Amino acid sequence: MDFEEKMTDLSDMLEKDYFELYPGRNDALKRLYNLMKRHHSSRSDALKSRDKSGSDWLYSPDTIGIMLYVDLFSNNLNKLIEHSGYFKELGITLIHLMPILRPRTGENDGGYAVQDYRSIDSRIGTMKDFKKMLEHYHANGIRICIDYVVNHTADDHDWAIKALSGDEKYQKYYFMFENDTIPKQFETSLHEVFPKVAPGNFTYLEDLGKWVMTTFYPFQWDLNFRNPDVFYEMVDNLLYLTDIGVDMIRLDAIPYIWKTMGTDCKNQPEVHLLLGLFRKIIEICAPQTTLLGEAIVEPDTIVKYFGKNERLECHSLYNASYMVEIWNSIATRDARHISWMKEYDIPATSIWINYARCHDDIGWGLDGERLRRMGFDPHAHKSFLIDFYLGSLEDSFSSGELYEFNPLTMDARNSGTLASLAGLEKAIKLSDDYLLELALKRIRLIHALFLFRKGIPMLYSGDEIGQLNNLSYLDDGHKKNDSRWLHRMAFDWEQVAGIHSMDSVHSKVFKSVKQLIETRRTYIGHAAILDENIVRQSNDQLFVIRQTTVENESILLIFNMSEDRQWLYTNELKRYGFGGVWREVIQGKTIDLDKKRIVLGPYEFFVTKL
Numbered sequence: 376m377d378f379e380e381k382m383t384d385l386s387d388m389l390e391k392d393y394f395e396l397y398p399g400r401n402d403a404l405k406r407l408y409n410l411m412k413r414h415h416s417s418r419s420d421a422l423k424s425r426d427k428s429g430s431d432w433l434y435s436p437d438t439i440g441i442m443l444y445v446d447l448f449s450n451n452l453n454k455l456i457e458h459s460g461y462f463k464e465l466g467i468t469l470i471h472l473m474p475i476l477r478p479r480t481g482e483n484d485g486g487y488a489v490q491d492y493r494s495i496d497s498r499i500g501t502m503k504d505f506k507k508m509l510e511h512y513h514a515n516g517i518r519i520c521i522d523y524v525v526n527h528t529a530d531d532h533d534w535a536i537k538a539l540s541g542d543e544k545y546q547k548y549y550f551m552f553e554n555d556t557i558p559k560q561f562e563t564s565l566h567e568v569f570p571k572v573a574p575g576n577f578t579y580l581e582d583l584g585k586w587v588m589t590t591f592y593p594f595q596w597d598l599n600f601r602n603p604d605v606f607y608e609m610v611d612n613l614l615y616l617t618d619i620g621v622d623m624i625r626l627d628a629i630p631y632i633w634k635t636m637g638t639d640c641k642n643q644p645e646v647h648l649l650l651g652l653f654r655k656i657i658e659i660c661a662p663q664t665t666l667l668g669e670a671i672v673e674p675d676t677i678v679k680y681f682g683k684n685e686r687l688e689c690h691s692l693y694n695a696s697y698m699v700e701i702w703n704s705i706a707t708r709d710a711r712h713i714s715w716m717k718e719y720d721i722p723a724t725s726i727w728i729n730y731a732r733c734h735d736d737i738g739w740g741l742d743g744e745r746l747r748r749m750g751f752d753p754h755a756h757k758s759f760l761i762d763f764y765l766g767s768l769e770d771s772f773s774s775g776e777l778y779e780f781n782p783l784t785m786d787a788r789n790s791g792t793l794a795s796l797a798g799l800e801k802a803i804k805l806s807d808d809y810l811l812e813l814a815l816k817r818i819r820l821i822h823a824l825f826l827f828r829k830g831i832p833m834l835y836s837g838d839e840i841g842q843l844n845n846l847s848y849l850d851d852g853h854k855k856n857d858s859r860w861l862h863r864m865a866f867d868w869e870q871v872a873g874i875h876s877m878d879s880v881h882s883k884v885f886k887s888v889k890q891l892i893e894t895r896r897t898y899i900g901h902a903a904i905l906d907e908n909i910v911r912q913s914n915d916q917l918f919v920i921r922q923t924t925v926e927n928e929s930i931l932l933i934f935n936m937s938e939d940r941q942w943l944y945t946n947e948l949k950r951y952g953f954g955g956v957w958r959e960v961i962q963g964k965t966i967d968l969d970k971k972r973i974v975l976g977p978y979e980f981f982v983t984k985l
C-alpha cells in the first residue's frame with residue numbers, strides 16, 4: 376500500500392484517537408496531516424523503495440541485536456564504520472546505538488537529556504557522519520536503532536530556554552506552575568524514579584520563580600502532551616529521524632508520557648492513544664521504521680504496549696519480566712518461577728526483545744502472588760536477590776552494586792555486567808578454576824536463555840566478551856552517584872585483538888556466545904518460531920520449552936539452572952506427546968526420549984530437534 380492508500384485505510388482510526396486526546400481540535404489535526412504529507416513528499420526514493428516491504432525485516436528469524444554506546448565502543452561514528460566486520464563475524468543484524476542525539480552540556484543521564492533532536496552528539500560526530508555510517512551498515516545488511524526520548528527534553532533544549540526566558544507558548548510545552556500548590560497535590564500520588572539521586576518530581580526554577588515537572592533528573596523537563604503543539608512537534612522530530620533512514624526507534628520511558636493529577640502518572644489510558652497515533656503515523660509515512668517501546672513495568676502492563684490488532688502500538692517491547700526471571704532463577708537455581716511465567720497472546724505483528732542485561736539496573740519486579748504460592752515471602756525474597764547480586768551473601772558468586780538503595784525501606788535495584796553478576800569476577804579474584812568453569816557455563820547458559828527464545832535477542836555490548844564491572848565511574852563527578860555506570864565502560868578492544876589466538880576467559884566467552892548465535896541462525900534461524908510454550912515437569916531445577924517452527928518442526932529447549940547434575944524423566948514428556956530420538960544441535964549428540972531419563976550436567980542445556 377502506498378501513502379494515499381494507507382492514509383485512507385488508517386485515517387478514521389487516527390482521527391478517532393486524535394479527537395479523544397484533543398477534542399474539537401480540527402485545526403491541529405489539519406496541521407498534522409499537512410506535516411505528514413510534507414514529510415512523505417520529501418522522503419527519498421531509496422527509502423520509499425525500502426518502505427515497500429514495510430517492517431517485514433523485524434520478524435526475520437535472523438534478526439539479532441546488540442546495544443552499545445558509540446563513544447564507549449568506537450569513540451565516534453566514523454570509527455564505528457571500521458567495526459562492521461566485528462558485527463558480521465558475531466552474526467549481528469541490528470545495532471541499537473544508545474542516545475546519539477545532542478545531549479545537554481554537563482550531566483545528561485547517559486544522553487537521555489536531549490538538547491536537540493536533530494543534531495548528533497558532537498563528541499561522536501555530525502549528522503553527515505551518521506548518514507554515512509547508516510549507509511555503510513545498510514550496505515552490510517545491518518539495521519540501526521536509535522533512541523527517541525519522548526517523555527522529556529533537557530533543560531537547555533531550545534523550548535526550555537524560551538520557556539525560561541518567559542515565553543508562555545513554550546512554558547505550555549512543559550508542566551509549569553507559579554507556586555508549589557499543584558506540584559504538592561501531584562506529589563501525593565506520585566512515586567519517585569530516582570529517590571536517591573533525584574528525589575521528588577518537581578524542580579524549582581529560581582530565575583523564573585516557577586516550578587517545573589521533572590519525573591527523572593531535575594534537568595529533564597517533562598513534556599506536556601496534553602498540548603497538541605507538543606504532539607505536533609514530537610511527530611515532526613520523529614519523522615525527521617525516520618526520513619534519515621533509521622530502521623528502529625526506541626521510544627524511551629513511554630509509561631510516563633501522559634500525566635493526570637491524582638494518579639501515579641504512569642500507564643495512563645491516554646499513553647496508549649498517543650502510541651497508537653505514533654504507530655499509525657509511522658505506518659503511513661515511514662513503514663520500514665519500527666517502534667521499540669521501553670516500558671519497564673509489571674508484566675501484565677508491559678504487554679499492553681503492543682496494543683491490540685485494532686489499535687497497534689509498539690512493534691517490539693523489552694521482555695523485562697523474562698530478564699528478571701532469568702536472574703531470579705540463576706540466583707535460586709529454582710526454575711519454578713520462570714516456568715510459571717504468564718504466557719501472553721500478542722498481535723501477530725508484535726515481537727519481544729529478549730535480553731539479560733542492558734545499560735540500566737535490574738529492578739526486581741517479580742509477581743508477588745506467584746512467589747507466595749511457591750512458599751516465598753516476596754519481601755524477604757527481594758532482599759535475598761538484592762544481597763545476592765550485591766555479592767554480600769556468603770554463598771553468592773556474584774559481584775555487583777546497589778542502585779537507588781533506600782535505607783528506610785531497604786529497597787534497591789542492582790547494577791553490574793552480565794559476567795560479573797554471573798560469577799566471573801569473583802572466580803578470577805579468587806583464582807579458583809572450579810568457580811571459573813562454573814561462571815563460564817553460567818554466562819553461556821544466560822546467553823542461551825535469551826538467544827533461543829521466540830523473539831529478537833539483544834546483547835549488551837561487552838557481555839559477548841565477558842567484560843567485568845568497572846569502578847572508574849566513581850572518579851567522575853557527573854557519574855559517581857549513579858551506579859549504572861558500573862556496567863557502562865569502554866569496550867575492551869585489546870581483548871578482541873587476541874580473541875582467536877588467545878585462550879583468555881574473554882576469548883572463551885566470545886567463542887561461546889558466537890557459537891550460540893551461529894546455532895540460532897543456522898538451526899533455528901532458517902525457520903521462524905511460530906509457537907512457543909513452557910513445558911511443566913517435576914524437576915524444579917529444569918526449565919523446558921517447546922517450540923514449533925513455521926515449517927512445523929518441533930524444538931525442545933531444556934535448561935539446567937543449577938550447578939548440579941539433573942535428571943529429566945521422559946515419561947513426563949510423554950504426556951506432551953514427546954518421544955523418539957532427537958538431535959541436540961549444539962553438541963551434536965542424540966537424545967533418546969524413549970529412554971527412562973535424560974541427564975544434564977552443571978548448567979547444561981539442550982537445543983534439540985526431532
Ligand code: GLC
Pocket residue numbers: 484485487488524591627628669734735
Ligand atoms: C529510560 C532509560 C534510562 C533513563 C530514563 C530517563 O528508562 O533507559 O537510562 O535514565 O529512561 O530518560
